[in-house]
Amino acid sequence: MHVPDGFFDAPTSIATGLIAAGAVGFSLQRANREIRETGPALAGLTAAFVFAVQMVNFPVGAGTSGHLLGGALAAALVGPWTAVLVMSTVLLVQGLLFADGGLTALGTNITLMGLVTVVVGYFVTRALLKLLPKRVGSVVPATTVGALVSVPIAALAFTGLYAIGGAVDIPLGKLATAMVGWHILVGIGEAVITAAALSAVVATRPDLVYAARHLQPDLVLVDADGNSSTVSPDRPIAARPAGRSLGVGIAATLVIAGVVSLFASAHPDGLEFVGARLGFEGAAKSSAVAGSPLADYGVSGIGNSQVSGALAGIIGVLVTIAVGLLIAKLASLRSARARS
Template sequence: MHIPDGFLDAPTSIGTGLLAVGATALSLRQARRELGETGPVLAGLVACFIFAVQMVNFPVGAGTSGHLLGGALAAVLVGPWTGVLVMTTVLMVQALVFADGGLTALGANVTVMGVVGVVVGSLVVRGVLAVLPRRPASVVPAAALGGLLSVPAAALAFVVLYAVGGTAPIPLGTLTTAMLGWHLVIGVGEAVITAAVVSAVVASRPDLVHVARHLVPDLQLVDRDGHRTTVRADAPVGRGRARVTPGFAGGLLATSLLVGGGLSLLASSHPDGLEYVGERLGFGASAMDSAAASSPLADYSLSLLGHGAVAAIAAGVIGVLLTLAVGVLLSSLAARATRGSRSSRAVEPHASGEAGDHRRRPAEVGATRRDG
């Protein structure tokens, strides 16, 4: 659903660009808690995985294809704020390096896929989890439904933008029906991929899944005297930072490289949902070549190696590694802000003469254990 240059007029492109910058800046500030749980490496790995899977278009019938958007998947794995950063990373690399999506439309793409997709997916997942049993396995069906609904929501967001600043006169009802119809079908593929990925990670490392690590049962502590203390799973002590092991990181990176550098060769050549609708309704002709079309990696092919399979494999590998680097860098900026904020809070008690409160805490904890 990458919007090309030419679909939206200049005011709409500028407006969505400002919106995307604001959403990214807010996410950099608000992602601190999520990144404090797992660190920036996981965010980078999720970004490069989504980049890789987006390269694999799957057929949906009638000469149309679809691909993973990834907003719901990112929200489930690393949280909604970090999810926006992940999607922004993917879309930036695609637009600037691979000429996938227009440069003037980058703000619109971040808004549609990186903000609407993440927010809707996250809200649906949380709503479903509120009624399902409190256990990590419940995340899988919740993620599937979040993925399913996030795609037509993103399609509807495009319709709204086109109604505001579309460059060709298209009946709004016709556009809405076409976009929602095709993207509901594409959403089924999104749901299947999201559920499969989340299921695999929940089965192996539920502590690394943002919405799953808070669904573990409360911990019962018993001291030598038989006194019991209940530690809630959502208490700070139960939310210790989950470690991304070299084995897990290597496995996810290897999978991303395999998909982006290998399975992408099997991608459907049919136009995706937005391209297909544009062709059928007549506004596809307003699309313009991206200013990044001269990039040596444009169209996911390393031009130095020609335009065959080797060039495509090389482009996929480079894209995965580049997205990983940008994702870790962007997330590290948010994590660095987190450490700075914590340092500021750490000196506040001393500045206000409240250091005595810290000395009394061990006694208070002990009292809690005895009363428990």
């Protein structure tokens, strides 16, 4: 659902830019507690994982594809405020390096994919966790439903923005029906991916899942001398050994970006498909960085498309991890200064 330049008029793009800037600024101030609990490394890895999986478009029928948005998954893993920063990092890297989504539409994309999906996904997750059994395993179905709901809601939010400042006059009823209808199907794929990814983490390291912290029993850690100690879930996760788990996560993320992405569906995603059907696709303008060496997820100068795509994916993962870590550290410093 990456919105290109040209779909919205200037006032709407400016307004969403201000909303996005406000959300990122507020999240920088509020994310410190989450980052102390999960650690900045997990924030960087989550951003890289979302980036990698977004490269893998899956078919949803009738020549249309979809990809993970990732807001609900990120919120469950690192908390809602950090998730806004994670999603903004992904969209920033995609927009600046890969010309995926317009630069003047960056605020729109952050608002739709980095704010709406996080807020909706986390709200649904928390609401369901109050109803489901109080155990760690409940996080997976709760977040899965949150992921499913977040995608069509984001599509509906796009329709609302289009009603305010869309570039082409089209029947809003048809737009809403088409956007929500196709993105319900995309949401099903989002739910499946979210469930699979979160299940893997919950099964191996539930202490690394922010949404599960208060649902897990105390951990008993044994050191090399055989001495045991009890660690409460309230203790910051960053203080617990997680190097091996993070290493496995980085390796899996690199495989997804460098190998699995080569088998992604080539069909247009839901927004592109609806734009072509309803006649506003032609309003799209090329990104200002369309000539980037990594534009369209390929490395210029490399003739082999598979090698080019794999290398671009790996570069994107490494850059996203670095930027994600930097922003997480910045959030920690901002909060530390605010307390002093």
